[in-house]
Amino acid sequence: MELDEAFGAVGEFGRSQQRLAAFLVLLQVYVACQSMLIVLVGAVPQYHINQEEIPASRDELAKHIQFTDNFTSIVTEWYLIKQEAYKVSLVSSLFFAGLLIGNIAFGPLSDKLGRKPVYLSGLFFDVIFGYAAAFAPSYEIFAMSRFIVGIMNGGMSLVSFVLTQEYVGKSFWSFTGSLTNLTFAVGIAVYALLGYYIRQWRYLAFVSNCPGIFFFLLSLLLPESPRWLYSQGNTIEAERVLQYLALGNGKERLTIKLKACAGTMKTDESAPKVLSLVKHPVLRWRTVILMYIWYVCSLVYYGLTLNAGELGGNLYLNVALYGLVEVPAFPLCMFFIEKPWSGRRKTMTSFLIFAGFACIITMLLPENAGLFFSPASLALCGKMTVSAAFNIVYIYTSELYPTVLRNAGLGVCSMTCRFGGILAPFVPSMKSLNPSVPFVVFGISGLSAGFLTLLLPETLNKPIAESIEDLQMPKYQSLKNKKAE
Numbered sequence: 001m002e003l004d005e006a007f008g009a010v011g012e013f014g015r016s017q018q019r020l021a022a023f024l025v026l027l028q029v030y031v032a033c034q035s036m037l038i039v040l041v042g043a044v045p046q047y048h049i050n051q052e053e054i055p056a057s058r059d060e061l062a063k064h065i066q067f068t069d070n071f072t073s074i075v076t077e078w079y080l081i082k083q084e085a086y087k088v089s090l091v092s093s094l095f096f097a098g099l100l101i102g103n104i105a106f107g108p109l110s111d112k113l114g115r116k117p118v119y120l121s122g123l124f125f126d127v128i129f130g131y132a133a134a135f136a137p138s139y140e141i142f143a144m145s146r147f148i149v150g151i152m153n154g155g156m157s158l159v160s161f162v163l164t165q166e167y168v169g170k171s172f173w174s175f176t177g178s179l180t181n182l183t184f185a186v187g188i189a190v191y192a193l194l195g196y197y198i199r200q201w202r203y204l205a206f207v208s209n210c211p212g213i214f215f216f217l218l219s220l221l222l223p224e225s226p227r228w229l230y231s232q233g234n235t236i237e238a239e240r241v242l243q244y245l246a247l248g249n250g251k252e253r254l255t256i257k258l259k260a261c262a263g264t265m266k267t268d269e270s271a272p273k274v275l276s277l278v279k280h281p282v283l284r285w286r287t288v289i290l291m292y293i294w295y296v297c298s299l300v301y302y303g304l305t306l307n308a309g310e311l312g313g314n315l316y317l318n319v320a321l322y323g324l325v326e327v328p329a330f331p332l333c334m335f336f337i338e339k340p341w342s343g344r345r346k347t348m349t350s351f352l353i354f355a356g357f358a359c360i361i362t363m364l365l366p367e368n369a370g371l372f373f374s375p376a377s378l379a380l381c382g383k384m385t386v387s388a389a390f391n392i393v394y395i396y397t398s399e400l401y402p403t404v405l406r407n408a409g410l411g412v413c414s415m416t417c418r419f420g421g422i423l424a425p426f427v428p429s430m431k432s433l434n435p436s437v438p439f440v441v442f443g444i445s446g447l448s449a450g451f452l453t454l455l456l457p458e459t460l461n462k463p464i465a466e467s468i469e470d471l472q473m474p475k476y477q478s479l480k481n482k483k484a485e
Contacts, residue, residue, distance in 0.1 A: 003230050003466060004170065006242050006256050012169020016248030020222065021176050024164040025183050027215050031157045032187025032323070033194070033208040034130060034149060038095065039319055040195040041205055042088040045069030045076060071199035078139045091143050093422065098150020100418040106155025107411020111404065115163045115225040122156030123216050130209035134202055158414055162407050165398050166225040167245075170464050174337050174344075177395035182330040185387070188323025196316040230258060231403040231466055276405055277412060280468060283401070287409065289452050290397055291416040293352075296449035297393055298420030299427070300355050300442050301386045325380050329388035337392060343460040344396045349453045351389040356446025358382030363439035386446070400456065402465035 001009070011017070046068040067076050074080060080087045102122070110118040129148040136142035161180055165173050191208065198204040226245075229238035235258045242256050277287045336347040362378050394410075401409035430437040 001257065002259060003227065003238075004463065006239075006258060007169040009256070010242050010246040011249040011251065013172045013175075014245065014249030014251075016245040017168045017172075019248070020167045021164050021179075023215075023218065023222075024160050024167075025176065025179050027160055028157070028180055028183040029187035029190055030211045030215055031153060032184045033191045033211075034126065034153050035095075036188050036191050036319070037133075037205060037208060038088070038092050038146070040071075040191070040315070041073055041201045042075065042091060043071065043073045043315060044081070044085070044088070045071060045073065047081065071195075071201070073201045074139065074142060077201070080139070087139060087143075091146050094143055094147040095150040096418055096422050098147045098152075099154030100415055100422075102151040102154030102156070103158055103411045103414035103418060105151070105411075106159055107407040107409075107414075109155075110159045110162070111228075111407045115159055115166070115228050115407075116222055119156055119159040119163060120216070120219055122152045122159065123212065123219060126152035126156055127209060127212035127216060130212060131206070134205035134209060154414070154418075158410055159407065161394065162398065162410060163222070163225055166227040166403075170399070173398060174395050175334065177398070178330045178333050178391055181387075181391040181394065182327060185323045185326035185330075189320040192316045192320035192323070195319070227403050227466070233260065235260065276468060277409060283405070283409075283468075286400055286456065287412060289455055290393075290400065290409070290413050293348075293393055293449045293453060294397075294413040294417040295420040296352070296445045297386060297390050298417040299424050300352075300359065300446045301383065301390060302421050302424035321380075322383075325384055326387040329384045330391060333388050333391050337395070337460070340460065343458045344392060344399070345453055345456055345458045348389050348392040348396060349450045351385045351392070352446050352450030352453065355382045355386040355389065356443045356448075356450060358385065358443075359439045359446060360443035363436045363443070396456075396459065399459035399462075399464060402467050402470055404467055 013021075048066045048068065050066065062079060065079065065081075074091070075088060078084075078087075106118055106122060126149055129145045129152065133142055133145035133149060136145055161177075164176050164180060168176055194207060195204055198207055223241045223244060224237065226238045226241040229235075229241065239256045239258055246252075246256075277283050333347070336342045336350075337344050342350075358378055358381060362382070365378065393413075397410055397413055398406060427438045427441050430441065
């Protein structure tokens with residue numbers, strides 16, 4: 001039988017898959033804590049220097065500076081202020097650079113070596129270097145540890161997302177994908193809560209990293225992805241995993257006999273590589289468009305976050321708010337992406353266009369427009385919609401690539417996403433040309449990505465390609481869908 005038929009017989013989202021998916025979804029709380037660590041660990045408290053000239057040496061500065069807030073950070077420990085302030089941003093940039101490398105490396109590795117071993121390796125070193133950062137004796141070691149954490153965190157979270165999707169039937173991909181991103185948003189709020197009660201930065205880094213040990217030990221019990229096994233021609237192991245899932249779903253032991261995957265029928269051909277994303281005409285244009293969409297999602301997301309960051313008040317409340325504002329986006333996604341009249345493509349187009357208009361309208365609003373129509377409120381609204389687009393693009397991209405290249409496709413797209421995150425903070429500096437320029441950049445980017453999304457095919461209720469050979473079928477031949485005959 002075909003793999004999708006086997007999932008139907010086993011149960012697309014039975015008790016086994018629910019437990020596996022719930023575990024990997026909860027992992028996002030740990031991922032969020034590691035991703036947001038520098039927000040509190042690198043926070044700059046209020047301080048006073050009791051002399052007019054700033055001391056040249058760190059030892060002299062320590063004698064004359066007084067921090068007034070009731071928390072510590074790497075700023076208070078290594079006196080990263082004034083001419084040294086750039087080092088906090090540098091740590092953040094190194095983490096994002098690590099995410100970029102992790103996205104590039106881990107996708108192809110997991111397509112070749114398997115989801116589980118690559119995921120476990122990434123999680124293991126993520127935990128190790130997370131502790132190295134917490135106990136770092138110097139700024140340099142802390143910065144290098146965060147760079148390596150970025151590599152492992154970015155790669156591990158990417159593979160865990162794909163693994164979650166491949167444990168369940170395709171009809172539940174949107175649900176598990178949305179739940180994964182929802183949990184990440186909640187994880188930001190959880191981290192803010194931890195930071196509120198743990199004001200010492202080393203203790204905060206240590207406690208935030210501890211759940212990683214729990215997740216690693218339990219991850220040893222996870223089965224390999226049946227879809228990856230099937231795409232590699234290992235149908236016997238794929239059948240065993242499916243039978244294991246069936247037993248956990250309370251069904252009798254099934255006799256599952258899978259057909260050989262089309263991509264593995266020819267043993268003399270090498271395994272698909274990342275270059276296959278460029279060589280195949282359908283995948284080539286699909287990848288170019290998706291890379292731009294991922295880039296814009298990140299650019300607009302962080303651009304609106306910078307605008308919302310002008311909110312005053314409690315630091316911990318603001319961090320929690322930046323996470324919780326994304327929560328309403330996920331029920332909206334779940335509702336619209338499953339409707340035949342909207343689906344993945346039209347819903348993502350609408351959210352991106354709304355986010356683009358939010359940037360442009362923010363530029364036009366007066367400062368005294370009121371609470372509900374203030375630039376900050378509209379920016380938070382825009383962040384909610386671009387978060388929804390982020391959620392959909394993960395699910396949509398997973399469905400647009402065949403199983404043998406799914407992780408590679410996600411990795412390449414995530415790479416461009418990181419470039420958007422790195423460039424976003426530099427766009428506001430364009431205010432020197434004209435105060436409206438940054439909002440024009442974000443607005444045009446969101447609008448253009450929204451309209452380009454219409455060139456991609458709809459994947460709702462469509463079969464998933466397992467191999468590159470599946471793309472030779474008529475329904476995969478063009479960017480636009482063909483009407484069913």
